[in-house]
Amino acid sequence: MKYILIFLFSSIISSAQVSKEQLNMMPWPQNIVLSEGAFVVTKNFKVNITGAPNSRIFVGATNFLRRLDGRTGMFFNQGFITGLNEVPDAQLQINCVRNAKIELYEDESYLLDVTPNKITLNATTDVGALHGLETLLQLLQNNSNSFYFPVSKISDFPRFTWRGLMIDGARHFMPVDVIKRNLDGMAAVKMNVFHWHLVDDQGWRIEMKKHPKLIEMASDGNYYTQEEIKNVIKYAADRGIQVVPEIDVPGHASAILTAYPEIGSKVVNLNVGSGEKGQQFKQVQTYGIERNAGVFSPTLDPSNPKTYELLSSIFDEVCPLFPGKFFHIGGDENEGKDWDSNPKIQEFKKKHNLANNHELQTYFTMQLVPMLKKHNKVLMGWEEIMTKNMSKDAIIHSWKGANEGVPAGKSLVDAVKGGYKTVLSNGFYIDLMYGVENHYAVDPMPKNAVLTDEEKARILGGEATMWSELASPATIDSRIWPRAAAIAERFWSNENVTDINSLRKRLKTVSFRLEELGLTHLKSKEGLLRNVSNNQKSDALLDLSNVCEPLKGYTRNKGGTEYQMYSPLTLFADICTPDAFDSLEFNQAVTDFLNNKSIENQTRVENYLNKWIKMDSDLIALSKNAPLVQPLLPLSKSLNDISQQLLLKISKKENVDTTTLNNLLEKCNSKEHADVELTVYNSLKKLVQA
Numbered sequence: 217m218k219y220i221l222i223f224l225f226s227s228i229i230s231s232a233q234v235s236k237e238q239l240n241m242m243p244w245p246q247n248i249v250l251s252e253g254a255f256v257v258t259k260n261f262k263v264n265i266t267g268a269p270n271s272r273i274f275v276g277a278t279n280f281l282r283r284l285d286g287r288t289g290m291f292f293n294q295g296f297i298t299g300l301n302e303v304p305d306a307q308l309q310i311n312c313v314r315n316a317k318i319e320l321y322e323d324e325s326y327l328l329d330v331t332p333n334k335i336t337l338n339a340t341t342d343v344g345a346l347h348g349l350e351t352l353l354q355l356l357q358n359n360s361n362s363f364y365f366p367v368s369k370i371s372d373f374p375r376f377t378w379r380g381l382m383i384d385g386a387r388h389f390m391p392v393d394v395i396k397r398n399l400d401g402m403a404a405v406k407m408n409v410f411h412w413h414l415v416d417d418q419g420w421r422i423e424m425k426k427h428p429k430l431i432e433m434a435s436d437g438n439y440y441t442q443e444e445i446k447n448v449i450k451y452a453a454d455r456g457i458q459v460v461p462e463i464d465v466p467g468h469a470s471a472i473l474t475a476y477p478e479i480g481s482k483v484v485n486l487n488v489g490s491g492e493k494g495q496q497f498k499q500v501q502t503y504g505i506e507r508n509a510g511v512f513s514p515t516l517d518p519s520n521p522k523t524y525e526l527l528s529s530i531f532d533e534v535c536p537l538f539p540g541k542f543f544h545i546g547g548d549e550n551e552g553k554d555w556d557s558n559p560k561i562q563e564f565k566k567k568h569n570l571a572n573n574h575e576l577q578t579y580f581t582m583q584l585v586p587m588l589k590k591h592n593k594v595l596m597g598w599e600e601i602m603t604k605n606m607s608k609d610a611i612i613h614s615w616k617g618a619n620e621g622v623p624a625g626k627s628l629v630d631a632v633k634g635g636y637k638t639v640l641s642n643g644f645y646i647d648l649m650y651g652v653e654n655h656y657a658v659d660p661m662p663k664n665a666v667l668t669d670e671e672k673a674r675i676l677g678g679e680a681t682m683w684s685e686l687a688s689p690a691t692i693d694s695r696i697w698p699r700a701a702a703i704a705e706r707f708w709s710n711e712n713v714t715d716i717n718s719l720r721k722r723l724k725t726v727s728f729r730l731e732e733l734g735l736t737h738l739k740s741k742e743g744l745l746r747n748v749s750n751n752q753k754s755d756a757l758l759d760l761s762n763v764c765e766p767l768k769g770y771t772r773n774k775g776g777t778e779y780q781m782y783s784p785l786t787l788f789a790d791i792c793t794p795d796a797f798d799s800l801e802f803n804q805a806v807t808d809f810l811n812n813k814s815i816e817n818q819t820r821v822e823n824y825l826n827k828w829i830k831m832d833s834d835l836i837a838l839s840k841n842a843p844l845v846q847p848l849l850p851l852s853k854s855l856n857d858i859s860q861q862l863l864l865k866i867s868k869k870e871n872v873d874t875t876t877l878n879n880l881l882e883k884c885n886s887k888e889h890a891d892v893e894l895t896v897y898n899s900l901k902k903l904v905q906a
Contacts, residue, residue: 234366240725241354243708245372253332253367262294262306269312269342272454280349288363308335316341318458325373343456376677379707380409384684386416389438400733403455405704415463417470417506434471464546466516473503479523481515481554509685510776513553518580519564535591548598578603599627617642629665632674640678647683649766652699688785693737698727744791750842756834762798764892772891789891799895806899825859832856847890854883
C-alpha cells in the first residue's frame with residue numbers, strides 16, 4: 217500500500233513541471249535541464265558511494281544526509297556513511313573516479329542526473345561530488361506535505377579556480393568555531409580558498425614554540441594553537457577548501473615589533489647621560505600592540521640581517537602547519553616613514569642602488585621568496601609588492617580602486633600583462649557594508665581591457681575580504697553572509713548570470729538555509745536587539761533596523777580612532793546589515809506605485825508610512841527604560857515626520873508645502889546618528905518629487 221501511495225504522489229507531481237524560476241540555487245549551475253516528474257524523498261532514502269575517493273566524501277555524504285533529514289524530518293534509516301559500496305541498491309549513487317588534491321586547477325566538475333526512481337552523481341574527484349551534493353540540496357522542492365527533487369540533468373564546473381574568502385583574525389580574534397562555521401558556509405556555495413589573515417598591528421595569532429615572545433607579548437592571550445590550526449586545515453580539506461595563511465610584512469608590524477623591537481625601522485633615540493655611578497645610558501625604542509584601526513608606521517628594518525634571520529625561523533615553524541602551496545606575506549600599506557627617517561636604511565638604499573622605497577620593499581620581499589620556496593610555497597602579496605624586479609612566480613593580490621585613487625582593477629590588468637598570476641579583491645570588500653548589487657556587478661575578468669588568452673588565463677579568480685576592525689565573533693557572520701554567496705556565484709557561474717532580481721529572490725532562501733550550518737548571520741540579531749532594548753519586547757526596534765544600514769566605507773570609524781579593538785560592537789549599528797529588508801521592499805513598492813497609482817499599490821506604500829509613524833511613538837516609549845535607544849530617536853522622528861506629510865499628499869491628496877517636505881527629506885539623509893543611515897531616502901525623495 218505504501219508503494220502505491222508513493223507512486224500516486226509521484227504521478228501528481230509529474231504533471232506539474234518545476235520551472236527554473238522556482239529554483240533557489242546559488243551558484244547557478246553552468247547547465248541545467250528540467251523535465252516532468254520528480255524523485256520523491258522517503259524515509260528509505262539511502263546513499264551509496266563507489267570509485268576511489270578520499271575519505272572526505274564519507275564525511276560530506278553523511279553531512280548531506282543529516283541536512284536533508286533535518287529539512288524533511290523523515291528520520292532516515294541510514295546513519296553514518298563510512299565506506300564504499302555499503303548500500304548497492306541505494307537511491308542516490310555517487311561515483312568518484314579519484315581522490316582530489318586540495319589545490320588550484322583541480323577538477324571540480326560533476327554531473328547530476330535525477331530520475332523518478334534514482335539519482336546519480338558522477339564526478340572525477342570527490343571534491344566535485346561534494347559540490348554536486350550541495351546542488352542537490354538546493355534542488356529540493358516541496359508541496360503541502362512532501363519533499364521531492366525535480367527530474368533534471370545538471371552538468372556543472374567553476375568558471376574560476378580561485379574562489380576565496382579572507383577572514384581577518386588579527387584585528388578581532390575569531391575563535392575556531394567561528395572559522396569552522398564559515399568554512400561550512402563557503403563549502404555550501406562552492407568557495408574553495410580560505411585566506412586566513414593571522415598577523416597585523418593589532419595582534420599575532422599563531423602559537424610559536426620557538427618564538428614564544430610573539431604570543432606572550434603580542435597576542436593578548438588570543439591565538440590559535442598549532443593543533444587548532446592543523447584541525448582547521450583538516451576541517452577545510454574535508455570540504456574541498458585550501459587554506460592560505462597571511463603574515464603581513466614589512467608594514468603592519470606593530471605586533472611583531474612589540475616582541476622584537478630590535479628589528480624595527482624607527483630610529484633609536486640616544487640620550488647620553490650619567491647615572492648614579494657615572495655610567496652612560498640610552499633610551500631604546502619600544503613598540504606596542506595597536507588598539508586603533510588604520511595604517512601605522514611601525515615597519516620591519518630591511519637593512520638588518522636579524523630581520524631575515526627571524527622571519528626565516530618563523531617561516532620554518534609556520535610553513536609546515538599549512539600544507540597548501542601558497543603563503544601570503546601581505547606587503548600592503550607600507551608608508552615608509554620610518555625608512556625615510558632612518559639614516560642607516562637610507563645608506564642601505566644607496567649601497568644597493570635602490571631608487572625609492574618601492575624598490576627597497578621589492579628587495580625585502582625577494583629575500584622571502586627562497587625562505588618560502590624552501591617549504592615548497594609560492595609567495596603571494598597585495599598589489600604593492602609588484603615591481604619590475606619582483607619574481608614572476610609571485611601571485612599579485614589586486615585590491616585598490618576608486619577609494620585609493622586608482623582605476624578599479626588596474627593592478628589586475630597590469631599584473632597579467634606583466635606576466636603575473638593574480639586574484640581580484642577590489643569590489644569584493646564586504647566589510648565596507650555596501651549592498652549586494654555592488655559586489656555582484658564586479659567581475660574578475662575585466663570588460664574594458666584587451667587581454668590575450670594567455671593573459672586571461674593568469675586571472676585565477678577573486679576573493680571576498682572581511683576585515684574585522686568593526687566585527688566581533690558575534691557579528692562577523694552577518695557581515696559576511698549572505699552577500700558572500702552572491703560573490704561566490706560571480707566566481708563560479710557563467711558570466712551571463714547577472715540578473716539582480718533573480719539573485720535577490722534566490723538569496724532569501726539561500727540565506728536562511730545557511731543557518732543549518734551554524735552560521736549566526738540571522739539569529740545573532742535577536743540577542744543584539746535584546747541588548748539595545750534592555751530586554752523589552754518591541755517590534756519597533758526591529759522595524760527601524762530593517763530600514764537602516766551601517767555607515768558605508770570606513771565612515772563609521774572616522775580616522776580609525778572612534779572604535780578601539782576593545783570597544784563594544786553590541787549597538788544598533790551592529791544589528792543593522794547591508795540590504796535592509798524593508799528598504800528593498802519599500803523601494804519596490806514606490807517604484808510600482810509611481811508606475812501605476814492603483815489602490816493596491818498605494819496601499820502598499822501607505823502601510824509602510826503608517827508603520828513608521830507608529831514605530832516612532834513605540835521607540836519613544838521603549839527609550840524610557842533603554843538608554844541605548846535614545847541615539848536612534850532623531851532618525852525615527854525624521855522618518856515619522858516625513859511619513860505624516862507624505863500620507864497627507866498621497867492619501868488625502870492635500871497640497872503639502874514643498875519647502876517643508878524637502879527639509880524633512882534631508883533630515884532623513886543624516887549620517888550623524890548611531891553610526892547608521894536610513895536607506896529609504898532615495899525612495900522617499902521620489903515620492904516627494906512626484
